Amino acid sequence: MLRSHHRLALLLHDGLQGTAGKTGLSILRYGEMPIVAVIDASAVGGSVLSFTGIDRDVPIVSSVADALAYEPEVLAIGIAPSGGALPDPWIEELQRAIAAGLSIVNGLHAPMVNDPRLGALVNPNQWIWDVRQEPEGLTIGGGRARSLSCRRVLAVGTDMAVGKMSTCLELHRESQERGYRSKFIATGQTGLMLGHDGVPLDAVRIDFAAGAVEKSVMQFGPEYDVLYIEGQGSLLHPGSTATLPLLRGSQPTHLVLVHRMGQTTVKHCPDFALPSLPEAIHLYETVAVAGGTFATEQGGPKVVAIALNTFHLNEAEAREAIAQVQVETGLPCTDIIRFTPEPILDALFSP
Secondary structure, eight states, X not given: OOOTTOOEEEEOTTTTTSSSOHHXXXXXXXXXXXXXXXXXXXXXXXXXXXXXXXXXOOOEESSHHHHGGGOOSEEXXXXXXXXXOOOHHHHHHHXXXXXXXXXXXXXXXXXXXXXXXXXXXXXXXXXXXXXXXXXXXXXXXXXXXXXXXXXXEEEXXXXXXXXXXXXXXXXXHHHHHTTXXXXXXXXXXXHHHTTOOBOOGGGSOGGGHHXXXXXXXXXXXXXXXXXXXXXXXXXXXXXXXXXXXXXXXXXXXXXXXXXXXXXXXXXXXXXXXXXXXXXXXXXXXXXXXXXXXXXXXXXXXXXXXXXXXXXXXXXXXXXXXXXXXXXXXXXOEEOTTTSOSHHHHHHHTOO
């Protein structure tokens, strides 16, 4: 489907300045394919850098029709509107793209290949890739990953959408620069759209979720020094079910806790207060070993560092926050996007 040579246009209406463009922004930050246009009618006249802080020089246009001037081959949906369904005007944008010969990458929950408004328009030399599809041949998990000798690093969070994927991608890149055989295991649609191997975990039936993670980890673990397993959800979120199968399927050797500085309640559930970071660390380490059931000779996975999200702070405030968290937890801490991943890498690869 999507290959690194494809010229990509991103459908990102209202996403450069809103909260629904997480997928598109991650593709802008980490995508290796040529991105030739961003389609966002609310942001025409600005720049990707000014809106997002991502230093990528890509023209912002108001429509698919305008994007065609930059000769894209593929249109990727980089937004997740409230409710999960695209508004009719944006469906019309997809229809225009298909009519112009573009293929479609769809990371939304609703499949599009069988949508009569879209799938019927696709010619033999085009395709629609519905990323969120359950792989075939899954079984329940069996804890097999703890037989692997590689490091298995799982990002866990105090909430959803705090930066678990970005943390793993940055650690993966830095590990490769240090000469380690490193692999990023995608567990969500964005990581898969970026071209990484893995599984769209939220498309997998719950009985097979741990087994799906285990299958990916077992496939690649023998060939690598370290696997970075993309985190999903949070044990602290009342609606999240993804973190436990990640813990069970990957049998991690190390945990990295990701937290948005200053956040005191679950973002979309303000009646649920977040515990202190030491309490959150204790929770994840306790659940990871399940009272000793999953313990190894070394004990069990520990949270070795804190990846702090300080996007909403200025630099001086961010540095102060990092120092504060280091004192509070006794662990290395950094904003892995803003500053450097080195303190976390040092903790992961210390003897």
